[in-house]
Amino acid sequence: MYLCTPMNKKILNLAVPSIVSNITVPLLGLVDTAITGHMGDARYIGAIAVGSMIFNVTYWLFGFLRMGTGGLTAQAFGAGNMQEALTTGIRSLMISTIIGVSIIILQTPLLSFAMWFISPEEDIMALSRLYCDICVWGAPATLGLFALNGWFVGMQDTKIPMAVSIMQNIVNIVLSLIFVYVFGMKMEGVAFGTVTAQWFGFLAGLLAMGKTARKTTIPVSVESLFDRTALSRFFSVNRDIFLRTIFLVAVNLYFIAAGAQFGGTILAVNTLLMQLFTLYSFVMDGFAYSAEALCGRYYGAGDSVSLRRAVRLVFLWSLGLTTLYTLAYVFGGQAFLSLLTDDSVVIAASAGFLPWAMAIPFAGIMAFVWDGIFIGMTLTKGMLLGTCVASFIFFATFFSLSPLLGNHSLWLAFILYLVSRGIVQSIYYRVSDSSKSLC
Numbered sequence: 001m002y003l004c005t006p007m008n009k010k011i012l013n014l015a016v017p018s019i020v021s022n023i024t025v026p027l028l029g030l031v032d033t034a035i036t037g038h039m040g041d042a043r044y045i046g047a048i049a050v051g052s053m054i055f056n057v058t059y060w061l062f063g064f065l066r067m068g069t070g071g072l073t074a075q076a077f078g079a080g081n082m083q084e085a086l087t088t089g090i091r092s093l094m095i096s097t098i099i100g101v102s103i104i105i106l107q108t109p110l111l112s113f114a115m116w117f118i119s120p121e122e123d124i125m126a127l128s129r130l131y132c133d134i135c136v137w138g139a140p141a142t143l144g145l146f147a148l149n150g151w152f153v154g155m156q157d158t159k160i161p162m163a164v165s166i167m168q169n170i171v172n173i174v175l176s177l178i179f180v181y182v183f184g185m186k187m188e189g190v191a192f193g194t195v196t197a198q199w200f201g202f203l204a205g206l207l208a209m210g211k212t213a214r215k216t217t218i219p220v221s222v223e224s225l226f227d228r229t230a231l232s233r234f235f236s237v238n239r240d241i242f243l244r245t246i247f248l249v250a251v252n253l254y255f256i257a258a259g260a261q262f263g264g265t266i267l268a269v270n271t272l273l274m275q276l277f278t279l280y281s282f283v284m285d286g287f288a289y290s291a292e293a294l295c296g297r298y299y300g301a302g303d304s305v306s307l308r309r310a311v312r313l314v315f316l317w318s319l320g321l322t323t324l325y326t327l328a329y330v331f332g333g334q335a336f337l338s339l340l341t342d343d344s345v346v347i348a349a350s351a352g353f354l355p356w357a358m359a360i361p362f363a364g365i366m367a368f369v370w371d372g373i374f375i376g377m378t379l380t381k382g383m384l385l386g387t388c389v390a391s392f393i394f395f396a397t398f399f400s401l402s403p404l405l406g407n408h409s410l411w412l413a414f415i416l417y418l419v420s421r422g423i424v425q426s427i428y429y430r431v432s433d434s435s436k437s438l439c
Contacts, residue, residue, distance in 0.1 A: 007309055011290045011317060014153075017162035019286035024165045035180055035190055044187060046120065047127030051191075054114045054128075055135060055142075058103070060249060062143055064241035065096050066150035067292075071375040072237065073154025074296025078303070086213050087224045089151035091234060094225070096147045100140030107136045127187050134191035138198035145198070148205035152212075153293050160208045164201050172197035233378075240380035247384075247391040251417060255410065258398060262407045269350045270407070272337055273357040280325050280361050281368070287318050288372030296376030311373055318369050322361040329358045356411035363415045366422025374425060382428035390421040 036044035069092040076085035103110065111132050115125055149161045176193030179185045185192070224230070259270035291314040298307035329336075333354050337347055367386070374383045394417035401409035 007306070007313055008317075010156075010294060011287070011310070011313055014156065014158050014290035014293050015286040015317075017158040017286075018153075018289040019283050021158070021162045021165040022282040022285050024169050035176055036187070043124050043127055046124040047131055047187060048190065050118055050120050050124060050128040051131035051135065053118070054111070054132060057249060057253070058110075059142055059146070061242065061245055062096075062099055062146065063245055064238040065092055065099075065143055065146040066153075067241050067375045068092070068234065068238040068378075068380075069147050069150030070153040070289075070292050071296050071378045071380075072234065073151050074156070074293050074376050075154075075300030075378065077155055078297035078300030080301070083220065083224065084230070085151075085155065087220050087230070088154070088234070089147065089209060089213075090220055091225055091231070092147035092151065093144055095238075096143040097140055100143045103139040104136055107133070111136075130187050131191045134188060135194055138195040141195075141198040141202035144202045145205055148202070148209055151209065152205075153289050154296060155212065156293050156297060157212070158289060158293070160205070160212075164204050164208070167204060168197045168201035171200045237378050237380045240384045241375075244380070244384045244387045247387040251391050251394050251414075254395075255414060258402075258410050259407065265345060265349050266407050268346045269353055270410070272346065272350060273353060276329055276333065276336070276357045277360045277364075280322075280364070283321055283325075284318060284364070284368040287314055287321070288368050288375075290314060291369060291372030292376040294376065295373045296378075299377045314372070315369055318365050322365045325361040326358060329354075329361070333358060353407065353411060356408075356415060359415055360418070363418040364422070366426060367418050370422060370425035370429065373429070379428070379432055382425055382432060385428060386421045386424035389424050390417045393417060393420045 036048045069088060072088045073085050076082070076088060111129065114132075115129070120128060145164070148164075152158065152160050172193050175196050176190050179189030179192050183189065255270070255274075256267075260267045291310065294310040294314075295307060298304075298310060334347075334351070337350055337354075367390075370386075371383060374380065394413045397413035397416055398409050401412065405412065
């Protein structure tokens with residue numbers, strides 16, 4: 001009966017649709033890879049991998065459009081200020097449009113730099129450029145959907161983002177298959193299918209936002225959109241999240257690059273083991289979104305009792321799921337790796353590093369949950385500080401121990417990076433004025 005309490009229902013009603021949405025995200029990449037994998041030339045797979053990585057990293061940098069919007073909207077919702085909640089969403093859409101159009105305008109130098117940095121083979125580079133030249137036109141839609149998803153989370157609704165994500169995947173699958181197998185396109189067909197699906201998702205989200213906004217019957221004025229105080233807070237919050245994201249990107253990209261230094265087999269091992277982290281993050285991100293929505297709502301309402309209860313229960317749910325994940329990895333981790341590859345050399349080499357992957361859930365639990373809480377309460381300076389300190393620990397650990405421990409130093413550095421993020425944020429929460437004012 002404890003699970004049926006109103007707060008637990010709220011947590012699950014927000015978390016479960018978010019988890020479903022997260023699970024559908026990699027389907028886009030899997031479908032594109034599967035289609036190109038049947039084109040009869042391995043270069044197409046490489047080109048999709050390069051092109052997808054370029055856009056994934058680029059869009060990741062602008063994740064503040066979702067997170068910042070979610071936290072600010074949730075606080076306005078909790079305070080009962082529907083006009084500010086709607087204004088925040090529209091303001092975020094304006095910024096996302098500016099950034100998306102800027103990416104299109106600057107696509108030539110940006111793509112040239114990306115190709116120089118990745119340095120793929122010439123034939124793969126040509127195909128990747130073709131893919132990117134088409135997909136770049138989806139930048140405003142993709143970033144706009146970031147803003148819309150954040151707004152819906154702030155409005156305590158994760159079902160609409162889930163529905164949009166599922167529909168977007170279906171459109172992508174159907175159109176990509178039609179373009180490639182009916183119209184005889186190759187790389188262009190996959191790219192056109194992706195771009196069309198991105199715009200479909202954005203327009204569907206925009207229509208849903210309009211339907212929700214009409215219920216408030218509160219007009220949004222131009223003056224409120226460009227209110228100096230609100231804009232200052234908006235950019236301050238998003239600046240902190242953007243800088244934090246740079247640290248996250250640096251650690252994750254270097255993890256891949258450092259693994260490559262130890263040879264192809266170790267790179268393959270690290271790539272496979274990181275899938276265990278990815279699977280865990282799908283669920284934990286769902287509960288982080290739940291924490292973001294509820295903590296932002298109660299913080300905005302000044303409801304300290306509900307805020308503390310939400311924090312406690314999200315941590316309890318996360319602890320239970322983390323325990324289950326750890327047990328699953330301990331008893332089924334090796335079997336899971338065997339599903340991903342039949343390369344006996346890679347499977348054998350992974351055995352010595354599997355315990356590190358088993359440690360990831362408990363190492364990362366605090367970081368995931370605090371991220372959601374901090375976004376909701378817009379304690380973004382704490383997020384930035386935690387990631388900055390953790391990144392320093394990651395690089396210091398790896399560079400000092402890699403000559404002695406090799407790839408084990410990389411995994412140790414990553415585990416310490418996750419743990420230290422959570423510890424720093426825990427301390428910051430305890431000493432911050434925002435949390436004290438509600439206790």
